[in-house]
Amino acid sequence: MLKIVSGACAVMLLGAGAAWAQSAKPNDAQIAHIAYTAGELDAKAGELALQKSKNKEVRDFATSMVKDHRAVNEKALALVKKLKVTPQDNDTSKALTKQAADKQAELKKLSGAAFDKAYVANEVAYHKTVNGALEQTLIPSASNAELKELLQTGLKIFQGHLAHAEHVAATVK
Amino acid sequence: MRTDIVLPVVLGLSLGFATAAFAAETIAITMDKVAFAPTAVSARVGDTIEWRNADIVAHTATARDKSFDVNVLPNKTGKLVLKKAGKFDYYCRYHPTMTGTITVTE
Numbered sequence: 001m002l003k004i005v006s007g008a009c010a011v012m013l014l015g016a017g018a019a020w021a022q023s024a025k026p027n028d029a030q031i032a033h034i035a036y037t038a039g040e041l042d043a044k045a046g047e048l049a050l051q052k053s054k055n056k057e058v059r060d061f062a063t064s065m066v067k068d069h070r071a072v073n074e075k076a077l078a079l080v081k082k083l084k085v086t087p088q089d090n091d092t093s094k095a096l097t098k099q100a101a102d103k104q105a106e107l108k109k110l111s112g113a114a115f116d117k118a119y120v121a122n123e124v125a126y127h128k129t130v131n132g133a134l135e136q137t138l139i140p141s142a143s144n145a146e147l148k149e150l151l152q153t154g155l156k157i158f159q160g161h162l163a164h165a166e167h168v169a170a171t172v173k
Numbered sequence: 174m175r176t177d178i179v180l181p182v183v184l185g186l187s188l189g190f191a192t193a194a195f196a197a198e199t200i201a202i203t204m205d206k207v208a209f210a211p212t213a214v215s216a217r218v219g220d221t222i223e224w225r226n227a228d229i230v231a232h233t234a235t236a237r238d239k240s241f242d243v244n245v246l247p248n249k250t251g252k253l254v255l256k257k258a259g260k261f262d263y264y265c266r267y268h269p270t271m272t273g274t275i276t277v278t279e
Contacts, residue, residue: 060266060267063267064267064268067230067231067267068230068267071229071230071231071247072229072230075229153206153228153229156206156207157207157228157229157230157268159207160207160268160270160271161268163270164268164269164270167269167270
């Protein structure tokens with residue numbers, strides 16, 4: 001199960017530091033894994049914010065992240081089951097997971113306004129990176145029509161998240 | 174032909190005036206792709222707004238003045254009977270960039 005995808009995936013650092021496979025076109029099993037992982041990582045970041053933040057705007061935002069990413073992932077799980085696709089771990093998923101773990105460790109050391117600011121700034125950067133990857137790599141690469149549609153639906157929701165995060169970022173400066 | 178039409182219309186009007194001048198309507202608004210469609214609607218007191226959530230995430234229709242707060246889960250509808258006139262700006266609490274307006278007249 002722990003297969004490194006063809007070794008061809010050059011992992012590149014983009015924008016806020018999230019990693020995306022650039023050279024090889026991911027297959028549907030890999031795309032599903034990347035999208036699911038990206039969503040789950042953001043839901044976990046939201047859970048951390050709910051443990052740590054006392055700021056209402058930040059908490060409301062974090063609540064939406066947990067709810068929405070879990071809702072989208074529930075649909076993704078149902079779809080891969082229906083399509084009989086087993087999500088396939090890959091370099092991009094691994095790099096995302098590693099970076100999110102580093103970010104969580106960094107955020108855990110902060111508290112109060114410093115935490116709020118760092119969490120929200122990371123959410124802005126993270127959504128920019130993930131949305132860019134969806135638009136430029138994952139959606140164009142998806143071959144199954146239903147998977148493509150779910151990714152497009154997800155993108156619309158995550159674009160809303162980015163706008164929301166930017167709005168909250170302006171209030172926690 | 175003409176009398177066929179006039180009769181029900183007159184009957185309808187006379188019945189209508191006994192209760193309200195206009196029959197209450199239901200106005201449908203869709204929540205789709207994290208947006209309200211249409212974003213602005215006009216209605217009369219007594220009309221019902223029905224939001225249908227076509228998205229896969231939960232939404233709300235929440236008035237800025239807190240006069241209403243309707244939760245609408247995916248694939249469900251939520252209703253609100255308009256009780257007073259005015260211009261009501263509303264948004265989704267989970268996605269504050271989703272906004273809409275209901276203009277209610279007497």
